[in-house]
Amino acid sequence: xxxxxxxxxxxxxxxxxxxxxxxxxxxxxxxxxxxxxxxxxxxxxxxxxxxxxxxxxxxxxxxxxxxxxxxxxxxxxxxxxxxxxxxxxxxxxxxxxxxxxxxxxxxxxxxxxxxxxxxxxxxxxxxxxxxxxxxxxxxxxxxxxxxxxxxxxxxxxxxxxxxxxxxxxxxxxxxxxxxxxxxxxxxxxxxxxxxxxxxxxxxxxxxxxxxxxxxxxxxxxxxxxxxxxxxxxxxxxxxxxxxxxxxxxxxxxxxxxxxxxxxxxxxxxxxxxxxxxxxxxxxxx
Numbered sequence: 667x668x669x670x671x672x673x674x675x676x677x678x679x680x681x682x683x684x685x686x687x688x689x690x691x692x693x694x695x696x697x698x699x700x701x702x703x704x705x706x707x708x709x710x711x712x713x714x715x716x717x718x719x720x721x722x723x724x725x726x727x728x729x730x731x732x733x734x735x736x737x738x739x740x741x742x743x744x745x746x747x748x749x750x751x752x753x754x755x756x757x758x759x760x761x762x763x764x765x766x767x768x769x770x771x772x773x774x775x776x777x778x779x780x781x782x783x784x785x786x787x788x789x790x791x792x793x794x795x796x797x798x799x800x801x802x803x804x805x806x807x808x809x810x811x812x813x814x815x816x817x818x819x820x821x822x823x824x825x826x827x828x829x830x831x832x833x834x835x836x837x838x839x840x841x842x843x844x845x846x847x848x849x850x851x852x853x854x855x856x857x858x859x860x861x862x863x864x865x866x867x868x869x870x871x872x873x874x875x876x877x878x879x880x881x882x883x884x885x886x887x888x889x890x891x892x893x894x895x896x897x898x899x900x901x902x903x904x905x906x907x908x909x910x911x912x913x914x915x916x917x918x919x920x921x922x923x924x925x926x927x928x929x930x931x932x933x934x935x936x937x938x939x940x941x942x943x944x945x946x947x948x949x950x951x
């Protein structure tokens with residue numbers, strides 16, 4: 667069976683007011699060639715046509731390779747700086763990731779990448795964790811962070827924002843941020859250890875707002891429902907970043923659009939990409 671080509675109707679794009687030089691998208695589970703359990707979900711059935719991009723997900727490597735080729739074609743780029751994500755707070759340059767891949771074929775262990783070079787595509791893969799995309803308004807630098815709860819608590823979002831700001835030559839508060847699809851606040855059940863990791867890592871001024879991002883679970887004593895987007899916003903706001911969009915799509919509940927590890931376990935991976943168009947110039951100050 668020949669599957670329809672991947673189109674922009676199959677991806678999510680940030681609704682932010684930045685230079686057209688900044689290109690960004692987040693894939694969904696639709697528009698590829700993968701079969702169940704990595705397929706597309708329709709009318710309660712897992713059908714062929716999933717856009718799984720995760721090589722270590724258990725999917726047929728040939729299908730994942732074909733899906734990645736479809737993504738490159740849609741984005742009109744030649745390669746992507748894929749990372750070996752380790753749920754940490756390591757940040758690298760996208761051009762360094764590609765150089766290492768060319769030299770050794772090995773991915774770089776990190777959970778965020780940044781660049782100020784046109785054509786270098788920063789990318790993170792997700793299936794409940796939050797992708798956070800960052801840029802300056804003029805389109806001088808961009809970054810992508812993989813923000814699961816561990817990385818978020820360790821400061822990966824703030825640190826990535828600071829790196830992007832440095833490359834762009836602006837204050838961190840001048841950045842724009844997009845919070846991509848992730849597990850939502852009604853689905854993210856966590857223990858007291860997760861709440862403590864965040865509460866112990868913030869200053870007095872942020873303690874109340876951080877505590878408010880954890881709601882006692884109504885059925886499971888000792889458990890909480892955590893609001894990952896709210897926690898990411900708080901982290902960005904400590905840097906003065908206020909132009910934040912997204913954070914309103916739940917990967918668990920929107921089954922027809924997104925893969926979810928928490929929901930399905932055996933599942934695929936989406937990708938969040940951001941890069942600078944090498945055919946456009948930064949907006950002048």
